[in-house]
Amino acid sequence: MSATQTQGPHSLAFRVMRLCKPSFHVDPPLRIDPFDLLAGEDFSDDPTSASLFRRHVSSADAVDSDLSYRNRFLLDHPTDPIGLSGLLLLPRSFGAIYLGETFCSYISVNNSSNSEVRDVTIKAEIQTERQRILLVDTSKSPVESIRTGGRYDFIVEHDVKELGAHTLVCAASYNDADGERKHLPQFFKFVVANPLSVRTKVRVVKETTFLEACIENHTKANLFMDQVDFEPAKQWSAVRLQNEDHHSTLDPPTSDLGGLIPNPPVIIRSGGGIHNYLYKLNPSAHVYGQSKFQGSDILGKFQITWRTNLGEPGRLQTQQILGAPVSRKEINIRVVEIPSVMHLNRPFTASLNITNQTDRHLGPLEVSLSQDESQMEKAVVINGLQNVMLPRIEAFGSIDFQMNLIASKLGVQKIAGITAFDTREKRIYELVPEMEIFVESD
Incomplete structure (x- = not known):
């Protein structure tokens, strides 16, 4: 992460690395079956011909060593077409940070001078346009010393709840070799983006209100929606409307995970994928006898949780959804x-x-x-x-x-x-x- 540092020589310097999960390493991007190149789609309709041809190709591959490089692209397993090599790729850049995620960073305070520094007090905080959140403060128990070439490492975490510019402020106060007390601040800036958008439509049919929510994925990764719950205001009761499970009449899945995942999460594809949710809202019956109901345009709010490809969690709560003011008969x-x-x-x-x-x-x-x-x-x-x-x-x-x-x-x-x-x-x-x-x- 790029940093802004005050002028003047210092014995210490901050190094910041974001901690996030690796991605899948894909190599090669495309794998093929030679049988598909030499025979048409109708050739496999004859089981005898297809088996003889495949046996001939297999024997030719075993004899001809020139095909060894091409073998890297052959389909030996159903998962081969996606190109996953079994390796993971460490992040090479700071990456994007989205609202609702947990920002986790590894911070190292390095002593690059030729002398030891003592009584090191370290503070780290997140600054936004509206607030300052203290992450680390060693004022009550300062680091006794950091030797030449040594370092002091720690990890900070922060639940991102605001959009826009953020600044990670790292500051150290220490005594140098001459006994002079010095103060080192460094600023690491990053921008928090919105991972998804929630567009709503409200329709009123007689005394029933229907709320449709369209969730769009703005990230570069698929989002696995663990939970999309609508929390109605006290004067409403809500029921989610959805199609009956069309897989219920089919044979049970043969996958090993079929019994472990009874309700697979909804997947919203990367780069603009959408999914719609529909809720039916009715006035709550218990409101009548408790207090006078003036009529309100507040319907409720959404609680949304998701995970990315490697299980990194995210959570968002929308603002109050507004509808037409409710009028009740006397x-x-x-x-x-x-x-x-x-x-x-x-x-x-x-x-x-x-x-x-x-x-x-x-x-x-x-x-x-x-x-x-x-x-x-x-x-x-x-x-x-x-x-x-x-x-x-x-x-x-x-x-x-x-x-x-x-x-x-x-x-x-x-x-x-x-x-x-x-x-x-x-x-x-x-x-x-x-x-x-x-x-x-x-």
Whole structure:
């Protein structure tokens, strides 16, 4: 890592090396099977001819020593085409540092002078635009001495949580051979990039909110997504929607790792690969009775963890995802129980629950079917008394009640127009959207 140092001669100097895992060494980049060069795709359809030809090629390779160099490119194992030699390649440069990773560095303080230095105090810290994070401080237990040609080594780690320019500041205070106290600061700069981007879309269908998240990989390595969890705000409950596992009906995998990895991680390819996640959000039922709900545009946030090719972990937490402000009705009604099948011209009972979603009491209420159309045109009407009287409902309270209905038409019919009239406030509430029932003959 390149460093910036203050002017003036010093006995000590810092050397910084980033610690990161090696990469796979690929050599050669392409391996071939001579059989594919000399025969077409249809040749292997005849097992006898194919086996004789391969035997001839194998015997020729064994006799002709000139083919020894070419043998480096032959396919002896199914893994040969990817060119992995079994060796690892150490990093040759500082490399890219991404948000959510752990920055790990090996720092060495070298004494390149001809004399010993004593009482060495070392500090290392990370500086960003917003904060300073102390990594190492030996003020309370300074290094007694560093001899000529000697060094003092240590390792620092820092979880990268900010984008942009970072500076690793290494400072040493020491006594030189003349007893003079000197101070050496060195600055090592690097830039933290964003490994991935999360683009979201919010769609509202009736009282259900759908959240789609598109995650794009900006790194030069594949990302193995261990976890992509959406943490909803307290007024929401979230369920991830995904396709059923199409491998469930197939034969179990024959790989040795098949039983060790029950749920393989999602792989997002390097250089712009994407993967989409879909979540279904519903208002939490427990919010009604705890506190007044004003309506909020905060949906929640994502917790994302991943690993690279050699298992280096990364973790990100997004900012709060915003959606359209939620508006709740003052009164809500839901169907508790209704018969599965209704018979023509036979009364049936629908069990309902009405909830006061305000911080004040409502009612008494008068529940009925709206009279915006004639009774003759309605397929489902109230049987008996046309109005159901309910007592006052306290703030955030609820009441169960029943309505006696009767259907006058066969087939799929709708129960529509259930309303509640507040006799105290002289106000009408539209309670229930249309419900479909099936009516059959006796």
